Amino acid sequence: MPNDILPEIGSTITIQKPAFNSILAHLKEDGYLPIGPRVKNESLVYETIDNLEDLPQGYSTVQKPGYFRLIHTGHTRYFDITHGAHSWKQFLFPSRLELFTLHKNHAGWYDTTQQAETPRYAFIGVRACELAAIHIQDNIFMRADFTDPVYRARRDRAVIISVNCTHPAETCFCTSMGTGPRVKNGFDLNLTELDDVFVLTIGSDLARKLLTSVPFEDARGYALNNVEHKIEHAEQQIRRTLDTKDLPELILDNLDNPYWNEIGKRCLSCANCTQVCPTCFCWDAVDTMSLDGQETKRERVWDSCFNPGYSYQAGGNTRPTIYSRYRQWLSHKLGTWKQQYGTLGCVGCGRCITWCPAEIDLTEEIVNLRNEVRR
Amino acid sequence: MTDKDELKMELQKIPWFQEITQAHLEKIVEISRLRKVKADEILFKEGDREDCLYVVIEGRIALDIFIPHRGKVRIYTAEPWDVIGWSSVTPTVHQRTAGATAVVDGLIVGIDSKKLREACEQDHDLGYLVMRRLANIVASRLLVTRLQLIDMFATPEEQYAK
């Protein structure tokens, strides 16, 4: 009912789908840039959206190791599609960022950095696995001993409208990692799409205000049951598993196992997996100088442990062969990450499987390693 | 104190000589000689016949190899308790492969290699102990040489220099 009353934090409501556009309008009025999934160039990207119609209604994906296809099935749902190569990482932790610019005069170097306005993003359609990945990156970039000021500024301003997954892809294994398909917390607004309505759970005061003048109803029994039913259905659809009971020991106790060489033979060290992974956080500082030597810029760019230069020091490279770089990535993601940050680094989104041109599937490799170790 | 008594006393300070029987020690003392050396004194030159091995008691004995066009290269120094000339016990080329020079004043024990070999032939128990000790010396010398070979302090340019 349209009225002046706003829903309480923690409450669950339903809205008619077109009403979502009012929420988007509120966000834009408040200075937010809504980002959501869009179809572009036969792929699925996260870009600015203006209204509901920009979402990939009718689209679905087929994903397998090394395989991604967008298919148009003609269904009517907006948030049915699962993710493509993009993740929300690129907005909170941009792939290229100017840190500062210095100019030289007779007295030395002085700072001429243009202070850029921190963008205020509204992430529309964040999956449970993606939200878990954001929380993992929060632990990395905002710690007691060190906080990345750029990440913090963007994260503090970001609005999160999450989505309960109802149609996972074949490469998904969030259930094994305990990260989905159900969104538990950490959102402003959590959305589940039913055929006729959106079911929304209010997570914050900001979310309440987004419902200003938006017609809504308290979610009734049938809607809540329907949501539960859809989540259970999604859970059952996930066939891919990763047994984490013996991680990280399985990897860390078997770093010398010759099986790593086997994977190394297939891996191309192309760094796709680290780019699409929503938790990978390695970066490099790049210094450039103008030709006249009067201006220099320091930038932060994404880096990858697969890059040959990553472990290069004057005196040599500590990981010159591909197998040791693959081992570094996996033994970090499913191994040492736990000691560093308290959880494993993988959220089970399956991107690294879909986007690996060599079709390397880490869930399969862990099983193979386990078998090799037992032999 | 006789020379032999002094010799025995000096040898008995060294751990390996403490571990062999008195009889074996006497045998070795019989075929050894205590010798003072002065700084820069040459013990043997490259190419000399190998006739004895030396145990350093005090001082420092350096091993040098002369390389045509490069001059004398010092490849090793033996400090107290170290042994040089061990290859004379199981000779292959019958010639010293490096020269030995005392770097500072010192005291060494020279053991006649031929007589040591004969003693080992006659008493296999002694022979086993001596050969085992030699194997240890060779192993540690090999490790040192390997570490020198890989040139661990070299900068990248030095590493790849032809």
Next chain:
Amino acid sequence: MITAEAMIENVTSQPKTLLQPQWAEITNITPEAEGISTYWLKFQNQIEQEAYRFEPGQFNMLYLPGFGESAISVSSDPEDQQKIGHTIRFVGNVTRAVSRLKVGDVVGVRGPFGTYWPMKQMEGKDVFIACGGIGLPPLRPAIYHIIRNREKYGKVTLLYGARTSSDLMFPHEYEKWRKAGIDVEVTVDRGDANWNGRVGVVPMWFYQFRLDHRKVNILTCGPEIMIRFVIFEAMARRIPSESIYVSLERNMKCGQGSCGHCQMGPYFICKDGPVFRFDELQSFFNVEEF
């Protein structure tokens, strides 16, 4: 030149961006050996200079605008508040650019970073420092600390080796250290006509020292291969891995445990190291290419 306002802001407020350096002037350059010199720095901002404190074993990120940064251990006396010494070997892009700097030039400094030698924990124990090559500079602050507090430590030995006699670091200080009660023993890998000292690698000289495995702490720094054999020799003499401290290095970019480059297993060498107690590393130290 950073404006006065910006300099004061840098000292007192949270950084607005990452990797922002403080600026320091080179007050002196001491050539140490072929391709190695010590650069003495003093912050341009007096407040920053007075506030700067480091522990033996820590490092700074030195920044040359346009070239990049390099992680350099501080090699000077921690009690000297007037200047900070960085012993640099010219091997990469950044350090080679540093070699072209002169007294009066300004460089960026971030730091100090990292863990440090366990000076407090070693009190009452014997200290055996086994290091080689450019591994001595990060230990020099520890040596100065020991000399200043000599009565707190037992037998203290420095076993130091370099490639040749002209590569030895700080030879003019050995007598001073000996007089202060430290047994300084030197060796080179390769002798030459001028050298009457030991010829042989650092690890092999362990046999000459009576090390009480219950009382001694080993500090080691240098090429990783040397460290490996020093540890090998130490453990062969029953010295427990909890008594051995190593300083490692890896490619470092941020110095703050954020960029990921310097990771070795679960550790960020820049923040969980560079000084480690060996038992922390034991399980994967010998894994090839880890």
